[in-house]
Amino acid sequence: MKISYECGPCFLRQAREALDLSTDDENLKMEIMGEIFEYLSQNFKSGTNSNSTGSTMHALIKQRTGCADPYHKEKIESNNLALKYLPDVKKILEEDDSLENHVKIAIIGNILDFGAFTLDDDIESVIKNSLKKDLTIKDIVEFENSLKANDKVLYLVDNTGEIVFDKLLLSKIKEYGLDITIAVKSEPILNDACMAEALDAGLDEFGSIVEIGAGTVGYVDSKISDEFREIFNSHKFVISKGMGNYEGLTEIDLSTKEIYFLLCAKCNTISRDIGVNLQDMLLFKK
Template sequence: MKISYECGPCFLRQAREALDLSTDDESLKMEIMGDIFKYLSTNFDENTNSNGTGSHMHRMIREKTGCYDPYYKEKIEGNEIALKYLPEVKRILEKDDSLENYVKIAIIGNILDFGAFTLDDDIESVIRDSLKKDLTVKDIEEFEQSLKTNDRVLYLVDNTGEIVFDKLLLEKIKEYDVDITIAVKSVPILNDATRKEALDAGLDEFGEIVEIGCGTVGYVDSEISDEFREIFDSHRFIISKGMGNYEGLSEIDLSSKDIYFLLCAKCNTISRDIGVNLHDMLLFKK
């Protein structure tokens, strides 16, 4: 997906947060922010790829500060928030164990995203409000048919914290006798889930965990490993979580795939691209 003018302030907000989490050296922050200004000044236009630009920016910060995983504490916090709400979520599912409700819970988990929200946002109140909402777009009948007609699925996870709720949907998917392959980032970026966080959350109980071969913001087709490309190409049925994966996958030919996007539209650029309202929760087939 290509950027809009609103992506500029978002890039800079993410850069500031990542710098503050990576180093206390004010002079170094000034130097790196200057480098980011220079990079954006020559790479920010209507043809700019959002995921590639964000990934490059975070790599610049990591390489110059030496901080490998700046969102380490925030990832722990994300899991703690998700675990806090897990009993309430399970009570909801006990009352209504429909596939649609499991999908809704997994999408609510997508709210735990420090790439879209600021560190000061009241994410807990957003979760509480979202539990009361319905899905705006719900291709649930097609989704269930895909579960019934495919014997395996590739599940692209997104954020730490979110994966606590993904686990519930993965458990539901197993009821359809579908083999699950769970794809995670190979290198930490933002609060995205890597193999460590996926194992900590117990996702390996429901499928094989594989790495995409890079640490990018969302999916960047040019940066995945050859090993993961084989996995991706061999799967017809794909479940993609989150905005970052949508941004990247929407730029490639998916005509041979049975692919579903599960996300919360957390920014105006994404909302306009899909044709929905801000904060709408979506399950749609591409």
């Protein structure tokens, strides 16, 4: 997906956050922010790829600060907090074990920023209230048909914390008898799930976990490894979680694939691109 004018302040917000997590050296932060201003002044223009721009910016921060994983602590805490609520979510699903509810739970995982919650927050109410909302785009019939018609699926995960809720949808997918391949980032980027966090969350219970060969914001086709490209090309049926993967995958030809996007539209640029309202919950086939 291409950047909009609203991506500018978002890039700068992310840069500030990553810098604060990477170093306490105020002079270094000033230097790096100046370099980011220079980079954006040259590259922030219509037609620029949003994922590639963000990836370059975060790579610069990691290289200049020497901090390879600024969000390491936050990722661990997000997974641990989500795991504490997993039994409660399972109880909710016992009341309605439908495929649609499992999809909603996976999307609610995309809504919840576990890094911003504490054990004192009423996450259960957030979950229950979100479950009452209907999916704005609900290609659930097509989705179930794909589950029945295919023997394997590639599942592209998004953030830590969120991946714990993905387990419930992965468990439901298993009931359809599919072999599941779960794709994670190869290198740390933001709070995205890498191999360590996926294993910590127990995703290996449901399928084989593979790395995409890159540590990019979302999916950047030019950066994935040859090994992952083989895996991607060999899967007709793909499930994509989150906005970053949507931004990247919609840049390439998907005409030969049955690809479903599960996400919450959390920014205006994404909302406009899809044609929905802010905070809408979506399951749609592209």
